[in-house]
Amino acid sequence: MCYQVVERFSVCGxxxxxxxxxxxxxxxxxxxxxxxxxxxxxxxxDKHSARRAGNVPRSNNWSDSSYSSKDF
Known part of the structure; x- marks a missing residue:
């Protein structure tokens, strides 16, 4: 069977x-x-990001996992 890996953004798809x-x-x-x-x-x-629309204060630090760069 053939496979194709497709990477998608986790929230907007x-x-x-x-x-x-x-x-x-x-x-x-x-x-x-x-x-x-x-x-x-x-x-x-970028199209679906709330930050780009200016709806979220820049002080929020969202992460896509349970780790952040400050942990390393």
Whole structure:
């Protein structure tokens, strides 16, 4: 089975990056399906970010995981 990794923002679901297909022997044959594997990254894209709209004070420090750069 062929796989394709697709990275999407975790909140809005917008596309971050779409990787090339990792083909199997049946790639390109009629009726063959490419299985998409979604990896959630970041928080929101620029289009859906509340910060860009100016609705959130700059003092908020949102993180996309339980770790922040200050922990390292």
């Amino acid at each position: 917008c596309l971050y990056f779409q990787h090339a297909v990792d083909p199997c022997e049946a790639y390109g044959q009629r009726g063959h399906v490419v299985q998409e594997k979604v990896v959630l990254v970041g928080y929101t894209c």
